[in-house]
Amino acid sequence: MTSHADRAANSDTTAAFWLSELRDAHCKLLSAIEELAELTRGPAPDAQHITDVRWRVSEASLVRRLLWGRIHAYLSEQAGADAESELRDLQEADMRLIRASTEHVARWTADAVIADWPGYCRASEVMRGKMVEGIEREKRMLYPILERLQAGRQGD
Numbered sequence: 672m673t674s675h676a677d678r679a680a681n682s683d684t685t686a687a688f689w690l691s692e693l694r695d696a697h698c699k700l701l702s703a704i705e706e707l708a709e710l711t712r713g714p715a716p717d718a719q720h721i722t723d724v725r726w727r728v729s730e731a732s733l734v735r736r737l738l739w740g741r742i743h744a745y746l747s748e749q750a751g752a753d754a755e756s757e758l759r760d761l762q763e764a765d766m767r768l769i770r771a772s773t774e775h776v777a778r779w780t781a782d783a784v785i786a787d788w789p790g791y792c793r794a795s796e797v798m799r800g801k802m803v804e805g806i807e808r809e810k811r812m813l814y815p816i817l818e819r820l821q822a823g824r825q826g827d
Contacts, residue, residue, distance in 0.1 A: 686749070686820035689742050693813060696738050697806050700731040704799050711795050715788035718781055732772070732802065739765060742813065750816050757812050768805045771798065 707724050710716060716724075739761075746758055775798045784791040 684745060686745075686817045686823075689738075689745055690814065690817040690821060692738055693735075693742060693809070693817070696731070696735040697810065700728070700735050700802070701806060703728040703731040704802055707795060708799055711792040715785065718785055721784055722781055728802075729776075735806075736765070736769070739809070742817075746813075746816060746820075749820055754816050757816070761808065761812050764805065764808055768801060771801055 703724075707728050710721065710724050715721075743758060743762060746754055750758070775794065779791050779794060
């Protein structure tokens, strides 16, 4: 089975491809975030269930982050100087999100989550909000750049 990344590496990667991949990654991450939000609105689950749900968020977040790195490299070559500032701002915002996420995961180990479910629920809400803000920022900044490049390629 060929992965999306393999197809990208083995083909003439286009803005349309990256835009599609990014939309898919955002959708999957938002779905995982919503699953965690739903879980935190209820009573404390068993440790395995919360671990599984948190893992899905982490996995979807990692996929999005790796994709962002590939898109950043692509746009650095394709988008030109007009997008440099936006890409730099987005990269800095992503680094802040990585730091916040790392601190959150380090603070809220499985044992800590079980020991203080209400505290975790509050902290999770804050962290999920930061993640959603990051996705919205990417949508505002990357989608238009990729759409412009896509439109330019279609006119070739």
